[in-house]
Amino acid sequence: MTALAAGMVLIAPAAAGAAPTAGRPAHTEIDSADHLDLSPSLTAPTHVVTVAGLPIAYRSFGHGPTLLLTPCLGFSMDDWDPALLDRLAATNHVVIFDSDGVGRTPAGSSAVSTVPQLSDQATGLIRALHLNRPTVVGYSLGGFVAQRMAVDHPDDVGALILMGTGPGGSQQVLPDLPSLVRAYLHSTRLCLPTKSSRCTSAATPMLWPRGVDEQLCATTGSA
Numbered sequence: 233m234t235a236l237a238a239g240m241v242l243i244a245p246a247a248a249g250a251a252p253t254a255g256r257p258a259h260t261e262i263d264s265a266d267h268l269d270l271s272p273s274l275t276a277p278t279h280v281v282t283v284a285g286l287p288i289a290y291r292s293f294g295h296g297p298t299l300l301l302t303p304c305l306g307f308s309m310d311d312w313d314p315a316l317l318d319r320l321a322a323t324n325h326v327v328i329f330d331s332d333g334v335g336r337t338p339a340g341s342s343a344v345s346t347v348p349q350l351s352d353q354a355t356g357l358i359r360a361l362h363l364n365r366p367t368v369v370g371y372s373l374g375g376f377v378a379q380r381m382a383v384d385h386p387d388d389v390g391a392l393i394l395m396g397t398g399p400g401g402s403q404q405v406l407p408d409l410p411s412l413v414r415a416y417l418h419s420t421r422l423c424l425p426t427k428s429s430r431c432t433s434a435a436t437p438m439l440w441p442r443g444v445d446e447q448l449c450a451t452t453g454s455a
Contacts, residue, residue: 273317273326278309278336283356289336290329290357294321298363299393301328302354302381304372308335327366329357347373347400351380358388365390376400 276293291309299320301312309328320326332353333339344353354377358366367390370378375397382389398404 271314271318272321273312273314273328280336281357281360283353283360284340286332286340286353287338288329288353288357288360290327290361292325292327292361293317294324294326296324298325298327298366300354300358300363300366300368301326302350302368302370302374302377303328303331303334304374304396306334307371307374310335327357327361327363329354347376347380348384350377351384355381355385355388367391367393369393369395370397371395372397 272293273291276291278289278291280287280289282288289309303311308330312328317326317328330337331350332344344350350373354368357363365388368378368381370376370392372395375394376399378389378392378394378397379399382392398406
């Protein structure tokens with residue numbers, strides 16, 4: 233399975249033979265929005281469902297084919313951009329959640345810290361909510377998790393959408409540095425160089441590998 237380190241790739245679903253499950257999970261509402269005139273993602277109540285003994289906090293909104301969003305490292309439900317979520321919810325049923333020890337989901341007695349463990353947990357959520365082979369949208373670390381779900385639990389995953397991620401592992405092939413820089417500048421335009429200062433990322437300077445700030449300068453013609 234190949235994924236781009238920058239950008240998005242859709243992996244089409246295999247044919248699904250199973251009919252959707254009619255049952256609905258038992259859950260507990262723990263908060264709700266006060267203003268019903270706001271966006272669907274901001275007004276969606278937070279629920280809890282138990283997965284392997286752990287109460288997982290989640291939100292569900294929108295109508296249409298189901299998208300399960302698997303987050304990046306340390307991402308809680310509140311960290312997703314509402315503009316993105318609302319755009320998705322216009323034509324899809326969107327489910328977001330907090331992973332073990334993040335946001336409103338408490339840490340379990342045994343740490344969930346590996347990609348296979350996170351994959352098992354997200355798959356358990358799919359089953360608990362009777363989502364019936366949703367499209368899994370994986371962002372960054374969540375992209376690793378989504379790919380592992382497709383490998384370990386193919387009967388529970390309908391398709392993958394991978395964003396800002398890669399296949400991981402020692403054999404992954406990353407894009408060359410100039411291509412990565414050009415893709416970043418094209419997609420975000422967050423680099424704002426001046427003639428009197430070095431060109432650096434305005435958003436995530438600590439995430440760049442050594443030499444990327446110099447490459448940004450060379451690409452944009454800034455000293």
